Amino acid sequence: MDRLSKRQIKRHQMDLRKQAPHEEMKARKQAAKARRALRRGKGEVREQRVTEDNWEELLDQHGRSRKRPSIDELVAQARDGFESETGEIENPGLVMSVASGRCRVFRDGEELDAFVPPEIAVRQKSALAVGDRVDVVREGEAWRVRAVMPRTTVLARPDPLHAHRQRLIAANVDVVIHVVSVKAPPLRPRLIDRFLIAIQRGGAQPVLCVNKIDLLDAEEREAELEKLTPYLDLKVPIIGASTKTGEGLDALRDLVQGKLAALVGHSGVGKSSILNALDASLQLATNDLHHKRATGRHTTTASTLYDFGDGTYLIDTPGIREFGLWDLDRESLRDYFPEFTEPAESCRFTDCTHVHEPDCEVKERVERGELNAARYETYVRLWGDLLT
Ligand SMILES: Nc1nc2c(ncn2[C@@H]2O[C@H](COP(=O)(O)OP(=O)(O)OP(=O)(O)O)[C@@H](O)[C@H]2O)c(=O)[nH]1
Ligand SMILES: [Zn+2]
Structure with missing residues (x-):
């Protein structure tokens, strides 16, 4: 040193x-x-007393007594339910977005709107999530989700309104990119730890993306990156990025190539900007109209999956302050x-x-x-x- x-x-x-x-x-x-x-x-954390600032901590402390399924259970349960009720799904669709009782599914280069029966949520102990692989069947004019494939990974937070549920941010993600920014808002390494634990517990590979790196001069940059050396030692890839200068975008592209990846982080760190920056160059290169579409996109309230072609899918998630670590x-x-x-x-x-x-x-x-x-x-x- x-x-x-x-x-x-x-x-x-x-x-x-x-x-x-x-x-x-x-x-x-x-x-x-x-x-x-x-x-x-x-014993129940009451809705009106829980604020956006304290509920994750309350859940860390009391969630365990309330029979909320743990991350491990959630993955295992999905597997059990699936094997007992369905055979292999021959041609699964990929859930792109979820709205009350419905979801948008990507299958064979086509987008389908499908009805989600309520028993699906009950069986999974969580609602359907973006990234879920599902069996859809025709029902008259409409499509219906018949089964959900076992999840390989989950990105979840406890549902503050349902004691026995988890709120899934994404399912089956291979890589989760935790986007942080410098200066606006400033880098706070201690927040990173909770995100990393939550990502690793869910089974995905974490990546740290330090965005807005253009706001720093060389000296500041060295000082900021110095704070992140412990994560390098933990073998977490760290990418300095800027949607203004384009720095780090190629490295991000390499990391997500052929994978299902999600971007998570506080509001305003630049998740959507990164997605746009990655997407714009991709469209230029392929000129494919099937890439990212603006319809049905609610960045602040729900996760949405975008098809980047060649088996690469990126999920934009709403700004998340913290994940609960209730089952740790x-x-x-x-x-x-x-x-x-x-x-x-x-x-x-x-x-x-x-x-x-x-x-x-x-x-x-x-x-x-x-x-x-x-x-x-x-x-x-x-x-x-x-x-x-
Ligand atoms: N200087 C600089 N500003 C950036 C960069 N990337 C994004 N911004 C700005 O940061 C602000 C927030 O960016 P968004 O992409 O909306 O952030 P977000 O993380 O998607 O926010 P939510 O959708 O609320 O979760 C915008 O004003 C962007 O122009 C960057 O690389 N450098
Ligand atoms: Zn000791």
């Missing part, structure tokens, strides 16, 4: 120390709020911080949580700047949120 980066880490640690009392106060307030919500609703326990949390595994062998206690124990090698390496302080802070915060 060179001198510059050491100094940066030190500065970062100082910042963290200054922030700590504030963070702690906030965490305490949130915990009290969660307890009140729990008492009031007798403290033990499994460690799996998502593999950089702690080797130092953990030198902790005094073999079952060291690295949160409050003495002689903790993980903590010591964080203090020495050998492990990333922001990553460690996230770990401690999540460890506190998860309770068990």
